[in-house]
Amino acid sequence: MKQLGSQTWEFTNRPVILGSSAVVGPEEGEGPLASDFDFIFDSLEMDEKTWEKAERALFEKASLLALINANIDKEKLEFFVGGDLMNQIISSSFAARKLGVPYLGVFGACSTSMESLAIASMIVDSGGGKYALAGTSSHNCTVEKQFRYPTEYGSQKPPTAQYTVTGSGCAVVGQNDGSGNYPVVVSATLGRIMDLGLTDPFNMGTAMAPAAADTITAHFRDTGLSPGHYDLIVTGDLASVGLPIAKTLLAKEGIPMEQTTFDDCGLLIYDLEKQKYVIAGGSGCGCSAVVTYGHILKRLKKGELKRVLIVATGALLSPLSYQQGESIPCVAHAVAIESGGEA
Amino acid sequence: MKQLGSQTWEFTNRPVILGSSAVVGPEEGEGPLASDFDFIFDSLEMDEKTWEKAERALFEKASLLALINANIDKEKLEFFVGGDLMNQIISSSFAARKLGVPYLGVFGACSTSMESLAIASMIVDSGGGKYALAGTSSHNCTVEKQFRYPTEYGSQKPPTAQYTVTGSGCAVVGQNDGSGNYPVVVSATLGRIMDLGLTDPFNMGTAMAPAAADTITAHFRDTGLSPGHYDLIVTGDLASVGLPIAKTLLAKEGIPMEQTTFDDCGLLIYDLEKQKYVIAGGSGCGCSAVVTYGHILKRLKKGELKRVLIVATGALLSPLSYQQGESIPCVAHAVAIESGGEA
Numbered sequence: 001m002k003q004l005g006s007q008t009w010e011f012t013n014r015p016v017i018l019g020s021s022a023v024v025g026p027e028e029g030e031g032p033l034a035s036d037f038d039f040i041f042d043s044l045e046m047d048e049k050t051w052e053k054a055e056r057a058l059f060e061k062a063s064l065l066a067l068i069n070a071n072i073d074k075e076k077l078e079f080f081v082g083g084d085l086m087n088q089i090i091s092s093s094f095a096a097r098k099l100g101v102p103y104l105g106v107f108g109a110c111s112t113s114m115e116s117l118a119i120a121s122m123i124v125d126s127g128g129g130k131y132a133l134a135g136t137s138s139h140n141c142t143v144e145k146q147f148r149y150p151t152e153y154g155s156q157k158p159p160t161a162q163y164t165v166t167g168s169g170c171a172v173v174g175q176n177d178g179s180g181n182y183p184v185v186v187s188a189t190l191g192r193i194m195d196l197g198l199t200d201p202f203n204m205g206t207a208m209a210p211a212a213a214d215t216i217t218a219h220f221r222d223t224g225l226s227p228g229h230y231d232l233i234v235t236g237d238l239a240s241v242g243l244p245i246a247k248t249l250l251a252k253e254g255i256p257m258e259q260t261t262f263d264d265c266g267l268l269i270y271d272l273e274k275q276k277y278v279i280a281g282g283s284g285c286g287c288s289a290v291v292t293y294g295h296i297l298k299r300l301k302k303g304e305l306k307r308v309l310i311v312a313t314g315a316l317l318s319p320l321s322y323q324q325g326e327s328i329p330c331v332a333h334a335v336a337i338e339s340g341g342e343a
Numbered sequence: 344m345k346q347l348g349s350q351t352w353e354f355t356n357r358p359v360i361l362g363s364s365a366v367v368g369p370e371e372g373e374g375p376l377a378s379d380f381d382f383i384f385d386s387l388e389m390d391e392k393t394w395e396k397a398e399r400a401l402f403e404k405a406s407l408l409a410l411i412n413a414n415i416d417k418e419k420l421e422f423f424v425g426g427d428l429m430n431q432i433i434s435s436s437f438a439a440r441k442l443g444v445p446y447l448g449v450f451g452a453c454s455t456s457m458e459s460l461a462i463a464s465m466i467v468d469s470g471g472g473k474y475a476l477a478g479t480s481s482h483n484c485t486v487e488k489q490f491r492y493p494t495e496y497g498s499q500k501p502p503t504a505q506y507t508v509t510g511s512g513c514a515v516v517g518q519n520d521g522s523g524n525y526p527v528v529v530s531a532t533l534g535r536i537m538d539l540g541l542t543d544p545f546n547m548g549t550a551m552a553p554a555a556a557d558t559i560t561a562h563f564r565d566t567g568l569s570p571g572h573y574d575l576i577v578t579g580d581l582a583s584v585g586l587p588i589a590k591t592l593l594a595k596e597g598i599p600m601e602q603t604t605f606d607d608c609g610l611l612i613y614d615l616e617k618q619k620y621v622i623a624g625g626s627g628c629g630c631s632a633v634v635t636y637g638h639i640l641k642r643l644k645k646g647e648l649k650r651v652l653i654v655a656t657g658a659l660l661s662p663l664s665y666q667q668g669e670s671i672p673c674v675a676h677a678v679a680i681e682s683g684g685e686a
Binding site: 001002003006007009050053078079083085086088089090093094097101103104105106108115119123125126127128129192193195316318319321324 | 344345346349350352393395396421422426428429430431432433436437439440443444445446447448449450451452458462465466468469470471472473533534535536538659660661662663664667669672674
């Protein structure tokens, strides 16, 4: 591994994603990416008695499916790096219990998807392990209940609000032995906290946009690349409110984002015209995870994309910090992935 | 970095701890390790208006003190790996905001101390950065309020209960350039989840003991060492109930722990005879952090100890998982540290 600039790791041994999984709920199954998901639950309950147990079932299913898709026996897996939005990341810890391998719990709110992928890639790249699973999850009913109001209340939301994705995405990172056409994890740019003083938990896109712009700027400064190097750059879950703000901030920084397709996982996962209930778009740990591990990796494998940069954004508030009048610290972690054909 | 067996990383570039800090509350300041702490707050309020803001002040103070003790300018610090017990690890995220460097949030309950040290050491060892700060915190009043009852209720506790340490400990991990007599981070053994079905949040020592025994067993299996290699092996916070259970489990595994001094940070930090209110002993993320970064590192530097193994234990429950009848998944992460004189 090699440090580029101050915030970026280049994975010089080019670890690969041997297989991944994307498991979602019924609403994501009605969205435009439905055919890219491995499994779609037909109810939010998922045959469990509580929302939290449902989220756990979701995460456990995704983690086992990733191993199957990677053609790796559970016994061969060496490390699991995971986290989620639940207090004390219980969904992840229960999934870790089922996997039975050494477990590093992480938390970066919705940036957890790329934080866990960056750490899993570092483990494999630096010789710490042969196979490491990275994964995360979110469930609409657990997250809304914990951070805002239980969905059963049917409370109204402002037009800046986003809709928590019910989904879990996992990826098996393995050493690159040159065989197979696996997507390669090229680099990771770790984000620092950006907090512009916003305090509204119904306006996450605005709060997180500066973190996304800061990490993207750092990525190009550290690597010396320009946006045109990538066919696609996606933010995690800025949605319809946050993405234009990030675009404005990046334009001010002089980053020529017009060289590439710059989109957002929270916009890709739903049809905002038809699925009005998602308001500004998707959010939650599961959002960038299932869009990346379902949709984007499939496009890389098909050759429709060659190089992508996934910039997962996270709002690191707690209901209590918000109630105590604190602003929302935000972070974004970026991971660059390219198709196996590239060298 | 080199993988030993399946669970252990050997840090082949021998990263060092350039400086560390241990900041505690008034009760820890009345304990036997008082003279080893860098700063002792004389009230639990720490001049803040809420317990959570107090914990944040504690963590921020410890993180900045570690940089001072390491003689590193804040601007030189490259990564911060931190976590705590609060929902969404807010204490850590607010400390990260103050530090202004790329931030990896982690959660392993009370094992967070060694999880963060292991990841920070991996970053430095594998060339991902020159300086990485690892740290964690806990505060008696935030943790008791969140996991059990607000301390203001004055509720009674059973004799198996432990007392959450008010403390934050941080360490600056840096590259080993051969100069100075800095403690060396030699290896880390990452733990897997052990869950024997216990459900009592007032009996964490019993719940966590199997995780500690499992990780210690894995460490000696992976490294080929025996307990006599270390002058001291400490568990994180098994306290008076859990430590004897871990000893029994290790005896059953045939690990000759009698070759070394085998103790527990939760027993070292308080005088259980005089400080009756701690009941079975200390617990919380801050417990193993301040005992390691205050007491044990000082003993290593003085030459009183040559090689130590810190086995931080964590109970990965949430109040909600417990209320839904779930058992407590536990984990332990071990890090081996030796004095700089060793080669």
